[in-house]
Amino acid sequence: MSKPEAVKEPSMEMQKAMIARNYDAITSKHETGRKVSSTFVPGNLNELLMCFDIVNNLPEINAIQAGMRKASGGYIMEAEKSGHSEDVCTYVKADIGQMSKGNIAPNGKPYPNPDVLMLSYTGCYTFMKWFELLREEYKCPTLMLHVPYEGDGHSTKNMRDYIVKQLKEVVIPGLEQVSGVKFDIDRLRQYLRNSAKAEDNLVWCLEQGKKKPSPIDAYFGGVYYIGPIFTAFRGTEDAVTYYEMLRKEVQNRVDAKQGPLTPEGTYFNDQKYRLIVEGPPNWTNFREFWKMFYDEGAVVVASSYTKVGGLYDQGFRHDPDNPLESLADYCLGCYTNLNLPTRVDLLAKYVEEYEADGLLINSIKSCNSFSAGQLMIMKEVERRTGRPGAFIETDLVDPRYFSAANVKNRLESYFQMIEQKRRGGGSKTVAA
Amino acid sequence: MRCFIGIDLGSTTTKAVVMDENLQVMGRGITNSRSNYDTAAAVSKQEALIDTRLTLFRRALSNVSEVSGQVDGILSDLERNFRHVQFLEQLDDLEQTCVANIKGPRFAGREKAVIEALEGTFSRLRDSSAKQYAPGVKRKSDFFRDLAGAEFMSHGEAVCKEAGLGFDLILNVYDKSIIEVENRPPAGDMEGKFVRALEKGTMTGSSILKPVQEALAIPLEETYVVGTGYGRVRLPFPKEHIRSEILCHGLGAHMMYPDTRTVLDIGGQDTKGIQVDPVGIVENFQMNDRCAAGCGRYLGYIADEMNMGLHELGPLAMNSTKQVRINSTCTVFAGAELRDRLALGEKREDILAGLHRAIILRAMSILSRAGGVKDQFTFTGGVAKNEAAVRELRKLIKENYGDVTINIDPDSIYTGALGGATFAVRAVVN
Numbered sequence: 001m002s003k004p005e006a007v008k009e010p011s012m013e014m015q016k017a018m019i020a021r022n023y024d025a026i027t028s029k030h031e032t033g034r035k036v037s038s039t040f041v042p043g044n045l046n047e048l049l050m051c052f053d054i055v056n057n058l059p060e061i062n063a064i065q066a067g068m069r070k071a072s073g074g075y076i077m078e079a080e081k082s083g084h085s086e087d088v089c090t091y092v093k094a095d096i097g098q099m100s101k102g103n104i105a106p107n108g109k110p111y112p113n114p115d116v117l118m119l120s121y122t123g124c125y126t127f128m129k130w131f132e133l134l135r136e137e138y139k140c141p142t143l144m145l146h147v148p149y150e151g152d153g154h155s156t157k158n159m160r161d162y163i164v165k166q167l168k169e170v171v172i173p174g175l176e177q178v179s180g181v182k183f184d185i186d187r188l189r190q191y192l193r194n195s196a197k198a199e200d201n202l203v204w205c206l207e208q209g210k211k212k213p214s215p216i217d218a219y220f221g222g223v224y225y226i227g228p229i230f231t232a233f234r235g236t237e238d239a240v241t242y243y244e245m246l247r248k249e250v251q252n253r254v255d256a257k258q259g260p261l262t263p264e265g266t267y268f269n270d271q272k273y274r275l276i277v278e279g280p281p282n283w284t285n286f287r288e289f290w291k292m293f294y295d296e297g298a299v300v301v302a303s304s305y306t307k308v309g310g311l312y313d314q315g316f317r318h319d320p321d322n323p324l325e326s327l328a329d330y331c332l333g334c335y336t337n338l339n340l341p342t343r344v345d346l347l348a349k350y351v352e353e354y355e356a357d358g359l360l361i362n363s364i365k366s367c368n369s370f371s372a373g374q375l376m377i378m379k380e381v382e383r384r385t386g387r388p389g390a391f392i393e394t395d396l397v398d399p400r401y402f403s404a405a406n407v408k409n410r411l412e413s414y415f416q417m418i419e420q421k422r423r424g425g426g427s428k429t430v431a432a
Numbered sequence: 433m434r435c436f437i438g439i440d441l442g443s444t445t446t447k448a449v450v451m452d453e454n455l456q457v458m459g460r461g462i463t464n465s466r467s468n469y470d471t472a473a474a475v476s477k478q479e480a481l482i483d484t485r486l487t488l489f490r491r492a493l494s495n496v497s498e499v500s501g502q503v504d505g506i507l508s509d510l511e512r513n514f515r516h517v518q519f520l521e522q523l524d525d526l527e528q529t530c531v532a533n534i535k536g537p538r539f540a541g542r543e544k545a546v547i548e549a550l551e552g553t554f555s556r557l558r559d560s561s562a563k564q565y566a567p568g569v570k571r572k573s574d575f576f577r578d579l580a581g582a583e584f585m586s587h588g589e590a591v592c593k594e595a596g597l598g599f600d601l602i603l604n605v606y607d608k609s610i611i612e613v614e615n616r617p618p619a620g621d622m623e624g625k626f627v628r629a630l631e632k633g634t635m636t637g638s639s640i641l642k643p644v645q646e647a648l649a650i651p652l653e654e655t656y657v658v659g660t661g662y663g664r665v666r667l668p669f670p671k672e673h674i675r676s677e678i679l680c681h682g683l684g685a686h687m688m689y690p691d692t693r694t695v696l697d698i699g700g701q702d703t704k705g706i707q708v709d710p711v712g713i714v715e716n717f718q719m720n721d722r723c724a725a726g727c728g729r730y731l732g733y734i735a736d737e738m739n740m741g742l743h744e745l746g747p748l749a750m751n752s753t754k755q756v757r758i759n760s761t762c763t764v765f766a767g768a769e770l771r772d773r774l775a776l777g778e779k780r781e782d783i784l785a786g787l788h789r790a791i792i793l794r795a796m797s798i799l800s801r802a803g804g805v806k807d808q809f810t811f812t813g814g815v816a817k818n819e820a821a822v823r824e825l826r827k828l829i830k831e832n833y834g835d836v837t838i839n840i841d842p843d844s845i846y847t848g849a850l851g852g853a854t855f856a857v858r859a860v861v862n
């Protein structure tokens with residue numbers, strides 16, 4: 001028996017159709033003659049790739065899709081059979097395992113070999129090793145854009161120039177060569193204009209989390225909201241339309257003083273706890289995980305995961321007037337490229353600005369990039385805001401690492417802890 | 433009397449605590465969790481209410497000058513007789529259930545003989561039960577199944593032999609019936625049973641009778657019940673009556689030791705490090721991830737591996753003279769390491785000492801993630817009963833955190849239920 005589908009809003013239907021079209025574009029490359037690149041979400045150069053008519057394939061997203069379809073477990077085992085350790089990022093293993101199992105895309109057709117690996121390095125070393133593995137497999141060129149780490153929390157002109165130089169000298173010529181298309185900066189400007197429009201609407205939607213009740217869930221719902229902009233659609237007309245549509249939906253809920261929809265199709269209005277969440281979600285048990293929150297009345301009003309592909313709410317926009325520079329700034333400001341103090345600042349700010357009850361961290365077992373230092377982050381945010389934090393542990397797409405009883409236990413304890421703190425204790429009064 | 437009850441439904445045992453509105457603990461009850469959580473909750477609650485009655489008797493008798501110095505004796509006599517009455521009642525239930533279960537082709541034509549054999553067996557069981565409940569006799573178990581089972585075997589065999597009937601026939605009905613009876617909470621009417629127990633007793637002098645009867649007349653009014661523990665979601669309670677065991681353990685530890693700031697609970701399935709504030713509110717906690725390695729279950733596994741009882745591990749480890757280093761707290765790896773060390777000729781006690789250390793090291797890591805150990809520190813959960821684990825813990829706490837006060841309460845198994853009962857009081861009294 002198959003589970004009932006999550007209840008979908010019109011924007012979700014539109015996104016679903018967009019994703020399906022992209023998979024069709026990828027898997028029909030031999031018929032259309034279009035080139036395909038593989039690239040990562042954080043710091044991706046979608047608008048630039050579009051300038052060369054290159055279709056964008058994202059192995060991380062494919063791993064997420066496999067996780068949500070409950071296929072990742074088998075892929076991971078497959079990768080482990082070929083020697084990958086249990087501790088390796090499970091996105092990688094889901095991707096590698098999928099290859100050895102026929103490499104079938106969600107539309108049932110095989111993925112074609114990529115023509116280029118577009119690697120923008122933004123903080124995770126796994127990216128490099130992952131693409132080394134893919135390069136071995138596909139024997140295709142790898143274009144590396146190196147993004148300097150913001151070690152002291154700031155980017156400098158020097159860093160930006162360094163990226164622009166690479167774009168000019170390595171990435172753009174490389175893409176021209178792979179695609180046979182000549183680079184046209186005006187085309188890029190037009191795409192960036194579209195991006196900025198979509199980004200404005202996305203930010204507006206995310207910031208509605210400040211309302212009570214919150215008309216959005218900025219984590220479980222948020223992963224849908226960021227879908228188009230973080231993947232193969234930033235810069236497209238589709239994305240512009242999508243975010244206009246999304247904005248209207250959110251506006252309607254604001255007007256009706258309604259919360260977001262749950263997968264069960266009910267409006268989540270009875271919001272008892274407002275949380276900030278740090279860390280990616282678990283995908284294999286996504287709905288079960290989500291339910292643990294809304295069942296207890298916990299809504300996520302802001303999250304850092306919705307910033308992995310760009311910190312738009314902090315003011316950044318793609319800029320048609322400074323196209324290459326803004327691509328550089330975009331890559332520099334990705335969440336994965338921030339140092340720990342900057343992450344603490346951001347999360348503490350969210351707790352205050354979104355009037356949250358506290359910070360919840362979902363620490364991902366196989367993601368060192370996100371997870372290192374999270375306990376420090378939690379304690380520091382707790383100290384600064386005076387609001388309680390909590391820590392749960394799951395994994396991205398490894399179903400073996402989701403213990404429902406354990407997670408639920410911690411979540412319920414956390415919510416009850418918040419409740420208890422709100423009441424200001426009780427033993428003082430009782431003991432009297 | 434208004435009763436506030438906390439029930440902690442654990443994976444192996446279920447505990448209940450009854451409190452009055454002044455936060456005084458009136459009674460405690462424990463039972464095995466069985467597979468039926470509803471029954472386990474009902475039984476533990478009933479046990480705690482029985483214990484509450486005994487507390488009330490104690491209070492009543494403490495005002496009677498004639499019996500000063502004898503109250504303990506009187507109460508244990510009363511309890512013994514009460515348990516006997518209860519046992520006989522369950523025995524009747526078992527007999528009726530057995531008779532009702534004589535069905536099917538296997539018994540065809542032999543029903544009458546089997547019933548007679550059962551009657552004979554139960555009548556002997558009733559007679560011999562008096563011995564089990566005689567003054568000064570230490571009962572082998574608190575559970576009906578254990579007490580009735582052994583006797584049933586010996587009497588049943590004898591009766592069947594005399595009647596020329598196969599013992600397996602009545603054994604078969606017994607096996608079926610005992611589960612049914614066990615999953616039925618003993619009938620209520622606790623007061624009636626106490627009255628009968630009083631009649632059975634030898635000390636019915638009016639100086640005792642009157643205060644006891646008065647105490648018996650105090651109604652025990654179930655005002656609010658809070659459930660906690662791993663099985664809490666299975667409890668037939670509305671949501672607001674359910675509290676997470678992390679909060680209950682924190683608050684329970686605070687009730688036992690008001691100055692405690694850090695609590696470590698190593699239970700069967702998980703290990704938790706909890707920080708509480710001066711009024712018992714949880715400030716922070718950490719627990720093991722999906723893997724239960726290093727928890728009580730790990731010790732159980734080691735015990736099986738060594739062919740020993742769980743309770744024997746600690747004492748044996750205490751005899752160690754040198755510690756063998758065990759690196760793995762993973763149940764699977766630990767088994768392999770253990771066999772490996774044995775093969776190398778290491779002594780069992782030394783290996784066990786190493787295993788206990790490995791568990792505590794893991795607990796230390798959870799504690800440090802939760803923010804370290806502050807004065808006072810309270811250790812709860814099943815493993816707190818294990819002297820070897822406690823010894824390692826004391827050593828490591830001292831090494832890492834210096835001289836902090838370490839509390840271990842003999843009733844620590846009730847910590848979660850105690851916290852639950854306290855929440856129950858707060859829900860109503862606040």
Ligand code: SF4
Nearest residue numbers: 089124126367368369
């Ligand atoms: S950031 Fe984490 S999840 Fe993403 S590739 Fe790196 S290790 Fe994997």
